[in-house]
Amino acid sequence: MNKDVTFALSSAGVGESVARGQLDRGGVAMNNKPATFTLDGKTIPFSAGQTLIQAAMAAGVYIPHLCYNPEFKPHGSCKLCTVKADGRHTSSCTHQAQDGMVVESDTKEINDERRALLQMLFVEGNHFCPSCEKSGNCQLQATAYEIGMMSPHFDHFFPDRPLDASHPDYLLDFNRCILCSLCVRASRDVDGKNVFALSGRGIKSHLIVNAKSGRLADTGFSGEDKAAHVCPVGVILKKRVGFAVPIGSRSFDEQPISATPHPGPAAATLPPHPQGACPVGPRSNAATLPPHPTVKDV
Amino acid sequence: MNAETKKLRVATTSLAGCFGCHISFLDIDERLLDLVQLVEFDRSPLTDIKTCGPCDIGIIEGGLCNAENVHVLREFRANCKILIALGACAVNGGLPAQRNHLSLSAILEEVYHAQHGLVDGFIPNDPELPLPLDKVHPIHEVVKVDYFIPGCPPSADAIWKVLTDLLAGKEPELGHGLIHYD
Known part of the structure; x- marks a missing residue:
């Protein structure tokens, strides 16, 4: 009985599509x-x-x-x-x-699903377009415009992802990484350098830099690399050219992504931001303050 | 006033925002004259009315950075048939939410106590001051929001499009050029 069912399924479904695909649909x-x-x-x-x-x-x-x-x-x-x-x-x-x-x-059905995927990408990272030098040249943003994403819908993760500004010419802002692996593929397959990799699994997946220190400065990465020019979002950014083209005059300000057949990732970057923990002064009254409420406490 | 000419009642407020969205709203310029034929304002920085009464449309600029923001948002939600998130901060937390990866106590220390040039600084702790939330949240994480107008700020044309669509009884829609997150 089971054998018959299996045979019936395969002849009506998989078997048929393989046959059609290989013989007369290819x-x-x-x-x-x-x-x-x-x-x-x-x-x-x-x-x-x-x-x-x-x-x-x-x-x-x-x-x-x-x-x-x-x-x-x-x-x-x-x-x-x-x-x-x-x-x-x-x-x-x-x-x-x-x-x-x-x-x-x-179709409405598929675009609704695409919108949900985009919304999940937006809330999993930190995508603050007004302060992102890639804004207007960003494929994530432009695709969200195209699909009509009016809100992030879900609760935000607000993850903590420190920048890597160690390289003299390039900045890595991991807050915006969508794990597309284009930099991984470019560095491995074109540049032959293996500078980038995706590490971790599931929600812990993240982009890493292949150096003992984990810092871009300690790799062979250079602005000549293909990997420097493939990021569809604002992670891999050339320093000191961030607003050479002002917001409002950029690729997807001019025309929607659907009218841009091969959206080339235009390099646009900001100078690095100073990083580091805030120092705590010697005469703090912090210990005497009431605890800060979460939004659920109010 | 008969049913035909009854004006829609609109309330607006700025929570953890910079009032830039309100300024952009005023940038509809002479179209304001058309708008006031159709709507009247309840609580708003434009009227200085302090509490929100029953309204047709509530417009919220800014996210939630302190306890008072949450109370005001809930007051709006309870009184407004349609609630609109206006601008990046209301939509996703925006600039204020960029503190979310830091601990609030470290931020307060830095601002009021440890920063260069502060002498005997202390962190304000007056009971009249609303307590900051541990994290800044966009408003849809706390109440149901009916419509969103992204942008920092949204352009006057985007705001006008959403309002006129709503006043015409249509689902608001922002096409290319009007939908902007920056």
């Missing part, structure tokens, strides 16, 4: 017409091996994404590029196009 249809799929009703041509997002971008159709960058092997982690392909949720940056596939992307 780029050229049987009748030698160029292979196509539909994206929100629009016919998109593709060549063998192309992913859904590659074919969509080539056709000038925007699918929201953050960890995907056409220059790099896909990572499939941010899930912003999720679409419904033949009724199933999948990352369009990793899913190969198949002939006749019906893909939905710009």
